Amino acid sequence: MLGTKNHVNYYEVLEVAYDAPQHEVHKAYTRAKATYAQDNPALYSMFTRDEARDLLKLIEEAYSVLGNHGLRRNYDDTLQKSSPARAALSSVPRQAAPSAGFVQDTHDALPDFMVPDPSIPGSFDESEPIPTYSRPIEVNTLIEPPRSNSTDPAPATAAGKRESILVTNSDFTVRKLESDIPLMPPDTGKCPLGTYKIDAAIEAEIAARTEFDGPFLQRVRVYKQVSLEKLSVASRIGKTYLIALESNDFKNLPAPVFLRGFLVQMGRQLGIDEQKVVTSYMSLAKASEKYASKYGS
Amino acid sequence: MNDNNTPNPFKLNPKGPAKSGMPATIWAVGGGKGGIGKSFISSSIAICLARMGKSVTLVDLDLGSANLHTCLGLKIPQQTLSDFISGRAQHISQVSAATEIPGLNFISGFNDALNIADLDRDNKQRLIRALRTIQTPYVILDLGAGTSENTLDFFLAADQKIIAVTPEPTSIENAYRFMKSSFYRKLRLAESELGIQNLIETAMDSKNQLGIKSPADLIRHISETNPQAGARLNDKIADFNMQLLLNQVRTRQDIELGHSMKSVCKKYFGIESDYVGYIDHDNAVWQSLRKRRPLVIEYPYSSIVGQFLGITKNLLNPTTLRAVI
């Protein structure tokens, strides 16, 4: 990864969800260690021995942090701070982007929202003191200099047309190909969950908007052609919560700490300003009597 | 839907194109290496679907060496895809035959006169479009060995892309080669669709300096240099998810291989895949083949059939797999 600013994310290294309970982290670690062990046939032709060794190091490092409750919490805080942009940069957004805000306290949690509520004293395991770091926690850059075994030059084809090598492997080479398939229409908009046809008026309205209430969020979602199901899968927010959220049904929404996470997710997945969504929706919720009386603030 | 209860295994379906408008869901079974059980797997999954009450059409796309009918215990069919390709049959349903298994229809592959390499681009497109119009909700494609462009395109056309692999190193290697080939084909199609050839080209020109060693690195690099293009590219390849199926396992270690391969795929390609399950190595497989009776029918209560049923359920509902880690 030389030369790129890309950072490794420990959750991605261990391939666990951001809210995975501790025993899953441990299981993932055990499995990852076995996977990248030197003699595993599953590596063959994909990773060299050196690469596997470096991956193993990274796996150990990731587990040394995520495997420890306190270290993990601190790491989550760091992630959260360096957050919004990174979600968009992570390799392929199939795995739902993390909602750092929502995640931070749910690790040992069981099903989604049956989690300890931070507003209830004693509902967290306080027994483990949060350690201070001797070195700053930094997400490190992926190791390993480039491999130098593929040296094929771009061949000149018979027709004299320039063909460039797309990717070369030890066993085959893929060259770039001309294609007559048309480009995407210019008025195609894009949000993390898909594409839609741009409507300038609505775009302007969204950009100008400062108050995001449920119905407006729903409008944005529908405009961007994102189904509830899709949003639910990507954001890991249950559909019933999404429905409550979109209909300003405050009494059925979770405690503020989780609601905030939901809103971050929602904003992110719909490609709108998370901060505005969180601020305006939270103040709406808190102004609601039912919500305020339920969560007592 | 075809009438499934007909005793004649090769009764032709006279109906025209599907009118329901719901395109069929396509599952393809590929994997590169020959003789690892692709035909056995695709036929068994198709029968399982049929036994679960779903209508399904099994298509032999191992053009040139089609032998799926043998796995089903059928005689050599009279109408094959050759008739469709040559235009003798107007609609694909005309070469589809009901079988003795209720709910299961079968489309036979080419006869020996034709080869998959002979299928030109137009005919391939026509065939792929036609597969979607098949009237059963599920269509299972049995692909041939190798990584020919046509095989890759059938694979990429599928909604569920099943990679069959056995624990032997040669099979694993070929499975990866098959994945790489189809991934790059997908990438090439995506890049020209998005008009971002130059981005990929530029990145690959200096891939050593940039430390690009895998597709995951490449896509990450593009996302960093041009987030917009990166996002669109990600979007395009997001549906390139594969379902790993391990066949002929004998040990616990073999079973773990599926998890390992899933992780390797994630780290190498940067994409999620699912490990949908494994099938034991069992002599009953060739015994049933020799009897020309599908194993799922012959030994319905065997553990292999249980494994196939589990796999079929996973394939029907892949998101539940991904939810639990």
Ligand SMILES: Nc1ncnc2c1ncn2[C@@H]1O[C@H](COP(=O)(O)OP(=O)(O)OP(=O)(O)O)[C@@H](O)[C@H]1O
């Ligand atoms: N789980 C299994 N246990 C034992 N034998 C098996 C198993 N799966 C497949 N076989 C055997 O492997 C042989 C090849 O199977 P099959 O024809 O399905 O492979 P294939 O991948 O379709 O081959 P080809 O690439 O030639 O089309 C068969 O003889 C079958 O009996």
Ligand SMILES: [Mg+2]
């Ligand atoms: Mg076969």
